Amino acid sequence: MIPETGHFALILALMVALVQATVPMIGASRGDRAWMDLARPAAFAQFALVAIAFGALVTCYVTSDFSVLNVAQNSHTDKPLLYKVSGVWGNHEGSMLLWVFILGLYGMAVAAAGGNLPPALRARALAIQAMIAIGFILFILLTSNPFARLDPAPFNGNGLNPLLQDPGLAFHPPMLYLGYVGFSMAFSFAIAALIEGRVDAAWARWVRPWSLLAWCSLTLGIGLGSWWAYYTLGWGGWWYWDPVENASFMPWLAGTALLHSSIVVEKRDTLKAWTILLAIITFSLSLLGTFLVRSGVLTSVHSFASDPARGVFVLALLVVVTGGSLTLFAFRASALKGGGLFAPISREGSLLLNNVLMSTGAGTVLLGTLYPLFTDALNLGKVSVGPPFFNSVFLPLMVPMVVTMAIGPLLQWKRGDLAGALSRLKVAFAATVAVAVATWLLAGGAAGPLWAAGGLGLAAWLFVGTLIEWAERVRLGRCSFGEFLQRCRHLPRSAYGMTITHAGLALVIVGITGSTAWKTEHIQVMHPGQTVDVAGYQVTLDGTQDNIPGPNYTALRATFTARKDGKLIAVMNPEKRQYTMPPRPTTDAAIHTNLIGDLYVVIGDPDGAGGFVTRLYYNPLVPWIFLGTVIMVGGGLVSLTDRRYRVGAPLRTARAVAAAARA
Amino acid sequence: MIAKKLFAAIVLMAVAVGPAWAVQPNEMLKDPKLEGRARELSKDLRCLVCQNESIDDSDADLAHDLRVLLRQRLQAGDTDAQAKQYLVDRYGDYVLLKPPFKTSTLVLWLGPFAFLLVGAGIAAAYYRRRTATAVAADPAVAPLSEAESRRLAALLEDDKKS
Numbered sequence: 001m002i003p004e005t006g007h008f009a010l011i012l013a014l015m016v017a018l019v020q021a022t023v024p025m026i027g028a029s030r031g032d033r034a035w036m037d038l039a040r041p042a043a044f045a046q047f048a049l050v051a052i053a054f055g056a057l058v059t060c061y062v063t064s065d066f067s068v069l070n071v072a073q074n075s076h077t078d079k080p081l082l083y084k085v086s087g088v089w090g091n092h093e094g095s096m097l098l099w100v101f102i103l104g105l106y107g108m109a110v111a112a113a114g115g116n117l118p119p120a121l122r123a124r125a126l127a128i129q130a131m132i133a134i135g136f137i138l139f140i141l142l143t144s145n146p147f148a149r150l151d152p153a154p155f156n157g158n159g160l161n162p163l164l165q166d167p168g169l170a171f172h173p174p175m176l177y178l179g180y181v182g183f184s185m186a187f188s189f190a191i192a193a194l195i196e197g198r199v200d201a202a203w204a205r206w207v208r209p210w211s212l213l214a215w216c217s218l219t220l221g222i223g224l225g226s227w228w229a230y231y232t233l234g235w236g237g238w239w240y241w242d243p244v245e246n247a248s249f250m251p252w253l254a255g256t257a258l259l260h261s262s263i264v265v266e267k268r269d270t271l272k273a274w275t276i277l278l279a280i281i282t283f284s285l286s287l288l289g290t291f292l293v294r295s296g297v298l299t300s301v302h303s304f305a306s307d308p309a310r311g312v313f314v315l316a317l318l319v320v321v322t323g324g325s326l327t328l329f330a331f332r333a334s335a336l337k338g339g340g341l342f343a344p345i346s347r348e349g350s351l352l353l354n355n356v357l358m359s360t361g362a363g364t365v366l367l368g369t370l371y372p373l374f375t376d377a378l379n380l381g382k383v384s385v386g387p388p389f390f391n392s393v394f395l396p397l398m399v400p401m402v403v404t405m406a407i408g409p410l411l412q413w414k415r416g417d418l419a420g421a422l423s424r425l426k427v428a429f430a431a432t433v434a435v436a437v438a439t440w441l442l443a444g445g446a447a448g449p450l451w452a453a454g455g456l457g458l459a460a461w462l463f464v465g466t467l468i469e470w471a472e473r474v475r476l477g478r479c480s481f482g483e484f485l486q487r488c489r490h491l492p493r494s495a496y497g498m499t500i501t502h503a504g505l506a507l508v509i510v511g512i513t514g515s516t517a518w519k520t521e522h523i524q525v526m527h528p529g530q531t532v533d534v535a536g537y538q539v540t541l542d543g544t545q546d547n548i549p550g551p552n553y554t555a556l557r558a559t560f561t562a563r564k565d566g567k568l569i570a571v572m573n574p575e576k577r578q579y580t581m582p583p584r585p586t587t588d589a590a591i592h593t594n595l596i597g598d599l600y601v602v603i604g605d606p607d608g609a610g611g612f613v614t615r616l617y618y619n620p621l622v623p624w625i626f627l628g629t630v631i632m633v634g635g636g637l638v639s640l641t642d643r644r645y646r647v648g649a650p651l652r653t654a655r656a657v658a659a660a661a662r663a
Numbered sequence: 664m665i666a667k668k669l670f671a672a673i674v675l676m677a678v679a680v681g682p683a684w685a686v687q688p689n690e691m692l693k694d695p696k697l698e699g700r701a702r703e704l705s706k707d708l709r710c711l712v713c714q715n716e717s718i719d720d721s722d723a724d725l726a727h728d729l730r731v732l733l734r735q736r737l738q739a740g741d742t743d744a745q746a747k748q749y750l751v752d753r754y755g756d757y758v759l760l761k762p763p764f765k766t767s768t769l770v771l772w773l774g775p776f777a778f779l780l781v782g783a784g785i786a787a788a789y790y791r792r793r794t795a796t797a798v799a800a801d802p803a804v805a806p807l808s809e810a811e812s813r814r815l816a817a818l819l820e821d822d823k824k825s
Contacts (some may be wrong), residue, residue, distance in 0.1 A: 044758060235685060235720065237720070240715070240716075242714075243714075248798075274789075298714070315768055343788055344786075352786050352789075353786075355782075356779070356783060356786055357676035360775060360778040360782055364774065364778065367771060367774040367775070368771065371768075373765060381756070381757075381769065382755070383757065384757055384759060385760070386709060386717065387717070388706070388707050388760050388761035389762065389771075393775050489694050523686055523688050525688050613687065
């Protein structure tokens with residue numbers, strides 16, 4: 001009964017979406033307020049119905065209802081509750097339902113918080129949201145129904161891939177989808193603006209918080225995925241340029257460009273057509289990312305083609321969304337007259353440069369990810385595009401960008417003074433040189449990796465440059481302490497957001513450089529009692545214990561002790577687990593971190609003579625990657641609390657004043 | 664044909680199982696310098712039956728065989744380039760994670776430059792059009808009158824003298 005309720009609610013949600021997509025749109029073109037205002041209750045109803053559907057599927061998972069095919073294929077009674085719930089989105093059908101659920105959530109948020117939006121813009125944006133919902137709900141109902149029954153119901157389910165049974169990965173898909181779907185807001189507003197033929201500073205101000213929220217979620221989602229890869233895949237890597245990772249990285253790059261260009265629209269009323277185009281591209285890449293991961297096209301073009309129902313639908317949806325919006329853009333973009341002028345050397349100019357580099361990056365990742373599929377499909381032979389390709393293309397793009405990141409915020413709007421900005425960055429330049437030289441000397445002089453010195457120098461440039469910009473804005477050391485505090489208080493939150501996020505990126509660069517340049521690795525067979533030296537730590541294998549029962553696995557657990565100069569630093573217990581359903585082995589690395597670096601210990605197979613294969617790593621500065629990512633997200637959230645973006649604030653104040661006057 | 668496909672599917676499933684174990688202690692060379700070269704090289708070589716994994720990261724049997732083969736070549740005195748070529752001769756360009764520059768990869772390698780050029784072109788066109796339309800359309804920045812031009816020239820002269 002519960003799955004049927006969910007199925008029925010989803011069909012009803014489709015009906016509501018059909019109404020929401022048409023009536024307010026017609027109302028907006030006719031100027032009929034009643035028709036336009038239908039969008040808001042429709043958005044609420046659509047969310048409620050999708051929430052019922054989603055809740056029904058979650059209930060099926062939690063109660064282990066194996067008469068539902070999807071549950072039987074992806075769950076098991078022995079799974080801990082967290083992974084029963086996360087199993088909902090650990091598969092194609094369920095993840096599509098999560099996607100629609102989050103889409104409904106955003107739609108409802110606009111309906112609830114968009115009180116100060118012009119009615120026509122709100123009606124059109126919500127109608128376009130509903131059109132996206134129609135596409136996705138139809139996709140679920142026609143090709144990927146999660147509520148399909150199974151008769152007879154099996155005694156137990158097939159279980160979830162044990163690699164996915166991990167807290168990091170349990171929350172990874174919802175965060176990613178909050179990001180992907182969040183960019184649908186920018187998309188809907190962009191299309192609505194194209195229909196109206198008007199983009200102005202107010203429009204940018206309405207769109208920006210949604211893009212910012214999406215960007216924060218996507219950044220956190222990518223960070224969670226990377227963190228998960230770091231501690232579960234068992235050899236301490238954190239980014240592989242895997243197509244699945246690239247799928248989430250493309251919208252991130254485009255979305256970052258969108259965030260920056262929408263600043264220009266808001267402050268200077270220009271770069272409008274470009275911003276609209278970026279909104280379309282970002283959401284298209286989000287769609288592409290969703291489907292690349294879920295459709296199986298990456299595994300093999302042929303397996304994709306052999307089950308064409310989903311594939312054709314997916315392609316059709318992509319063509320309609322991307323093609324349709326780009327066609328609209330081609331017709332209407334010329335109507336978007338730009339306002340403010342600016343010279344190449346200016347704040348706008350630096351943001352435009354950021355946009356060009358970010359978009360080139362996104363295009364490169366897209367090309368590299370899809371190229372093997374193209375050559376395979378066109379019979380041009382099989383091509384591998386792996387990390388060495390991406391690294392060699394990405395580095396030359398990102399270095400000038402990071403260099404500009406310190407300079408751009410110091411330039412004035414319209415026409416900047418490059419020499420002046422550079423002279424204000426003298427301290428940053430000195431720090432760069434000092435850090436680079438110190439790194440080079442500490443890493444062993446001529447023998448040390450020169451590029452690592454460059455990497456840390458670049459991070460210092462960005463970090464100090466960012467702090468200089470903040471210090472100048474609050475006149476640190478150039479005015480009385482009281483005035484300084486006053487300025488700190490009055491500096492807009494969005495300015496703090498930029499400072500924090502850019503500084504966070506500097507930490508990420510430190511982490512990337514350090515872990516790539518100075519990672520040490522020891523692979524050997526160890527017998528209990530044996531000690532190996534790892535980057536100044538003495539790591540001893542004390543012993544192992546086999547057949548330790550877990551909820552749905554048995555584990556081989558090893559006990560290592562790490563000492564430094566005879567002093568005990570940590571007792572570490574890596575595990576090698578054998579899951580029962582599905583029967584698969586996983587590794588559970590033990591990590592000891594002191595925030596400068598991670599000691600990373602993995603236990604492997606026995607060698608048959610009392611010894612075990614062990615892998616001991618020292619991963620210097622890796623914690624900085626994740627710390628930096630969290631700081632970047634934090635900066636985004638700080639920016640989100642900026643007074644200007646509190647949607648509806650001015651209107652509500654006016655109403656409150658009126659109410660007070662009446663009382 | 665079907666049997667071959669089935670086999671490929673089974674191999675893929677076996678590969679997808681569990682975490683990668685990659686390099687095993689018994690594969691490693693005694694000479695740390697040679698082993699270091701082998702590790703660097705294996706990062707650029709693809710495990711042919713895996714999804715985008717290098718032979719350095721993969722635990723597939725084939726990756727193991729390729730790692731051993733690579734080390735044999737290095738021990739036999741091959742240079743890095745020769746050892747790589749040896750594998751390319753046997754397995755084709757597919758084994759290289761960084762595809763070589765040739766006709767079939769032209770678009771891949773030139774693509775990023777094309778993107779950059781298009782981006783730069785849009786930006787340049789933007790700056791040019793902006794200045795042109797601004798001067799033409801905006802009365803506030805109408806061209807200088809003759810008197811203004813003369814005065815500007817005089818001021819610039821003064822500037823040079825001082």
